Amino acid sequence: MPIENKDVTWVEEPIIGFWEATFLPAIIEGLKTTVKHVTNYQPTTEFFPEEKPTLPLHYRGVHRLNRDDQGRVKCVACMMCATACPANCITIQGAQAPWEDRDKYPSSFEIDELRCIFCGMCEEACPVDAIELTHLYDLTGFTRDEMLFDKEKLLGVFDQTKDTGYDPVRTHRGRLGPASDFEQLPSLSPATSVQSDDRSARSSSSGVIQGRAVMPSSWESVNDKIEKGK
Ligand code: SF4
Numbered sequence: 001m002p003i004e005n006k007d008v009t010w011v012e013e014p015i016i017g018f019w020e021a022t023f024l025p026a027i028i029e030g031l032k033t034t035v036k037h038v039t040n041y042q043p044t045t046e047f048f049p050e051e052k053p054t055l056p057l058h059y060r061g062v063h064r065l066n067r068d069d070q071g072r073v074k075c076v077a078c079m080m081c082a083t084a085c086p087a088n089c090i091t092i093q094g095a096q097a098p099w100e101d102r103d104k105y106p107s108s109f110e111i112d113e114l115r116c117i118f119c120g121m122c123e124e125a126c127p128v129d130a131i132e133l134t135h136l137y138d139l140t141g142f143t144r145d146e147m148l149f150d151k152e153k154l155l156g157v158f159d160q161t162k163d164t165g166y167d168p169v170r171t172h173r174g175r176l177g178p179a180s181d182f183e184q185l186p187s188l189s190p191a192t193s194v195q196s197d198d199r200s201a202r203s204s205s206s207g208v209i210q211g212r213a214v215m216p217s218s219w220e221s222v223n224d225k226i227e228k229g230k
């Protein structure tokens with residue numbers, strides 16, 4: 001669309017005379033603003049650390065690694081969080097799990113809290129709710145090394161925050177999480193849009209859920225609500 005002359009605001013360069021050159025008009029204008037703020041005082045300053053800030057519910061602070069009901073780290077070393085992390089600040093070493101209910105666990109897990117941008121992508125990516133961001137915001141340290149949070153430290157944050165009320169544990173079932181309970185998901189077969197007579201639907205390979213799975217009561221109630229349009 002062509003620009004018409006009436007759409008343009010032409011600004012002329014001001015001519016600075018003797019009076020303006022003394023800067024007195026600008027100083028008086030500035031003092032007027034100062035007096036206005038002094039006489040109409042509306043403080044917005046938060047007096048931290050004497051007064052603690054009120055944080056929004058979705059605040060994303062220091063990470064924690066959650067424990068299951070047996071006190072073990074929930075993480076299954078799937079690397080999803082490290083892959084999703086845009087700051088590349090998660091380092092995980094997986095090892096064979098010493099427990100029967102999972103294949104792997106993290107033998108070491110480290111987050112560089114100084115590189116982290118607290119975007120929350122890691123907790124979004126985690127299939128077993130093992131990593132979460134908490135409301136802890138006053139993170140300090142004297143050295144860079146102190147800001148590298150290892151597995152023990154991250155588990156310590158869990159111990160410190162799980163009962164505060166701000167950071168409830170999302171998965172209370174003591175299991176690893178919805179994705180790890182794959183066999184207990186409601187049957188959606190075929191999981192993809194393939195037809196039942198398609199040979200890929202009869203495949204035993206992963207990606208197709210076969211058979212009728214037992215549905216936990218919590219899933220049932222959610223499905224009921226969906227069907228009832230609630
Ligand atoms: S919050 Fe974002 S930047 Fe920080 S570790 Fe998680 S994914 Fe990486």
Ligand code: SF4
Nearest residue numbers: 075076078079081126
């Ligand atoms: S996404 Fe979750 S389970 Fe996977 S490595 Fe990260 S914290 Fe562990």
